Amino acid sequence: MSSVTWVGISTLVRKEVTRIIRIWSQTLLPPAITMTLYFVIFGNLIGSRIGQMGGFDYMSFIVPGLVMMAVITSSYGNMVSSFFGAKFAKHVEELLVSPMPNWAILTGYVSGSLFRGLMVGLIVTIISLFFTQIQIHNIWIIISTVVLTSIVFSLGGFINAAFAKKFDDIAIIPTFVLTPLTYLGGVFYSISLLPDFWQKVSLINPVLYMVNTFRYGFLGVSDINVGVAYGIIIAFVLILGFISWYILHKGIGLRS
Amino acid sequence: MQVKTDDNHLAIDIKNLVKTYKDGTQALKGVDLQVEAGEIFALLGPNGAGKSTLIGIISSLVNMTSGEVKAFGQDLVKNRTDVKAMIGLVPQEFNFNMFEKPIDIVANQAGYYGVPRKVALERTEKYLKQLQLWEKKDTISRGLSGGMKRRLMIARAMVNEPRILILDEPTAGVDIEIRRSMWSFVEEIANNGTTIILTTHYLEEAEQLCKNIAIIDHGEIVKNTTIKDLLKTLDIETFIFDLDKKPGDALLKALDARVRDDNSIELDVPKSKNLNSVFKEIDAAGYCVSSMRNKANRLEELFVKMIEKNTRQAGKKDQESQGGAA
Numbered sequence: 001m002s003s004v005t006w007v008g009i010s011t012l013v014r015k016e017v018t019r020i021i022r023i024w025s026q027t028l029l030p031p032a033i034t035m036t037l038y039f040v041i042f043g044n045l046i047g048s049r050i051g052q053m054g055g056f057d058y059m060s061f062i063v064p065g066l067v068m069m070a071v072i073t074s075s076y077g078n079m080v081s082s083f084f085g086a087k088f089a090k091h092v093e094e095l096l097v098s099p100m101p102n103w104a105i106l107t108g109y110v111s112g113s114l115f116r117g118l119m120v121g122l123i124v125t126i127i128s129l130f131f132t133q134i135q136i137h138n139i140w141i142i143i144s145t146v147v148l149t150s151i152v153f154s155l156g157g158f159i160n161a162a163f164a165k166k167f168d169d170i171a172i173i174p175t176f177v178l179t180p181l182t183y184l185g186g187v188f189y190s191i192s193l194l195p196d197f198w199q200k201v202s203l204i205n206p207v208l209y210m211v212n213t214f215r216y217g218f219l220g221v222s223d224i225n226v227g228v229a230y231g232i233i234i235a236f237v238l239i240l241g242f243i244s245w246y247i248l249h250k251g252i253g254l255r256s
Numbered sequence: 257m258q259v260k261t262d263d264n265h266l267a268i269d270i271k272n273l274v275k276t277y278k279d280g281t282q283a284l285k286g287v288d289l290q291v292e293a294g295e296i297f298a299l300l301g302p303n304g305a306g307k308s309t310l311i312g313i314i315s316s317l318v319n320m321t322s323g324e325v326k327a328f329g330q331d332l333v334k335n336r337t338d339v340k341a342m343i344g345l346v347p348q349e350f351n352f353n354m355f356e357k358p359i360d361i362v363a364n365q366a367g368y369y370g371v372p373r374k375v376a377l378e379r380t381e382k383y384l385k386q387l388q389l390w391e392k393k394d395t396i397s398r399g400l401s402g403g404m405k406r407r408l409m410i411a412r413a414m415v416n417e418p419r420i421l422i423l424d425e426p427t428a429g430v431d432i433e434i435r436r437s438m439w440s441f442v443e444e445i446a447n448n449g450t451t452i453i454l455t456t457h458y459l460e461e462a463e464q465l466c467k468n469i470a471i472i473d474h475g476e477i478v479k480n481t482t483i484k485d486l487l488k489t490l491d492i493e494t495f496i497f498d499l500d501k502k503p504g505d506a507l508l509k510a511l512d513a514r515v516r517d518d519n520s521i522e523l524d525v526p527k528s529k530n531l532n533s534v535f536k537e538i539d540a541a542g543y544c545v546s547s548m549r550n551k552a553n554r555l556e557e558l559f560v561k562m563i564e565k566n567t568r569q570a571g572k573k574d575q576e577s578q579g580g581a582a
Contacts, residue, residue: 004370011367011376015360090351094412097315098368099340255319256277256312 008100009108016112031070035124039131054190059132064215065187070124075117075150079157080170102248110154117150142217148233149210155240162253181207191223267293267451273323283309285475296452298462301472307455315345344418346409348425354398362412369416383411403430420451473566494551496522500544507541
């Protein structure tokens with residue numbers, strides 16, 4: 001990578017990180033409040049009556065899923081709002097006229113979303129310590145899964161923002177696709193509780209692989225094969241990464 | 257127009273540039289244009305003529321349909337990164353983040369061009385000071401006046417110290433004092449060797465700053481020459497004479513003049529006629545001239561005539577093609 005490109009990426013990342021910290025009450029605080037409510041209601045109040053799930057008490061079981069849910073929502077939300085905002089207000093042109101390569105623009109934006117996703121993940125993990133003790137089975141699986149998942153949803157947010165023409169368009173995917181996938185992705189339950197048919201249906205949900213791999217990093221248990229899960233997550237990174245680069249290369253939704 | 261043979265003398269060399277939008281609108285119909293290195297070049301045209309499309313293609317914001325664009329001999333398609341690095345753009349519309357501070361907007365833009373942070377901040381200070389914005393460096397940009405926002409975009413475009421600066425109506429909506437200070441700034445950076453392409457609706461601006469001019473209309477260059485040569489083609493000028501008393505019919509008839517207001521007349525004077533003879537006629541009729549001025553900007557007059565003529569021709573072509581199709 002040339003020093004010129006590196007300066008460009010670091011400038012874009014600095015800009016994004018500054019923005020995220022400047023508006024922390026919109027970027028970092030809401031998931032902390034939402035997840036605290038989940039911990040109180042599902043973990044403490046309802047969870048205490050559920051008993052064990054996958055061999056662990058319910059609160060310990062849902063913590064990795066809820067952390068992952070917050071990371072997914074924040075990474076996607078950051079990219080879609082930041083990039084669509086730049087497109088809508090036309091200041092994305094600052095980047096389009098610059099000599100920064102397309103992959104560098106994408107890297108800068110994804111890094112910003114990754115920062116927000118990881119910050120939110122860390123905050124939610126710290127909050128969960130007020131409700132339960134966290135055990136760590138394999139820290140490298142935890143870190144690699146959360147980073148890869150955040151990248152997948154940052155790229156998804158980028159594609160959504162590139163095609164969006166109005167603010168409604170950036171609300172549709174999170175509401176009608178992202179939330180159902182996350183809720184049905186094994187955050188709150190083990191798919192072993194489901195009938196055979198619904199277990200098989202669940203396997204087409206990519207979020208299931210991310211949540212289960214992440215949970216495996218904490219608890220050492222998973223509904224699915226961790227190796228297969230890594231393969232699927234990495235495939236999503238590559239495919240969505242290529243689509244995003246192609247969008248920038250062709251200027252789809254950006255250049256007339 | 258001068259014949260240019262050496263590519264190195266050309267900051268911009270455009271050949272047969274065509275742009276057709278997805279809806280079928282042909283915004284550029286085979287534009288050829290050359291801009292010499294180091295000059296301030298004016299690009300004029302009515303709204304919708306194709307100016308912004310042309311500028312958009314040069315600055316990589318619009319994809320071309322066909323043709324060739326070179327900047328200092330580098331092909332835009334083959335060496336896009338190198339060409340982008342040479343260009344600074346001041347667009348017509350405000351296109352910066354209104355919630356950021358001027359210092360961040362300008363320094364970040366330098367970063368996107370690969371200027372290290374320390375140098376970027378030094379240059380930011382330099383250009384914000386030159387454009388009288390340093391005092392406002394930490395103000396949220398939304399709170400700046402229209403003129404300040406426009407100067408902020410100029411500072412942002414200059415921070416990568418481009419070889420070619422494109423100014424798309426840079427003085428629109430700014431008061432005369434700021435406009436004149438911006439002219440001085442533009443002349444100063446041109447003196448330092450930056451090539452400037454300027455689009456403007458203020459034709460006196462083009463007359464004041466530029467040597468060469470291209471007029472674009474309906475996606476075609478209808479004139480590409482020096483301003484001096486263009487003005488030579490003006491055969492009639494309209495003058496206003498303020499007199500010491502109300503003009504009578506005899507004077508109006510003798511001069512073939514029109515009444516403008518109580519004590520003023522206006523008359524068209526052909527280039528072939530000497531103004532002394534006009535003064536003599538007024539004097540002989542018993543009037544004194546207290547002051548005299550041009551009715552309109554000369555270039556504006558020419559521009560309007562040229563566009564009207566082109567519009568008539570375009571309409572005629574359309575009628576013919578419709579007739580042919582029928």
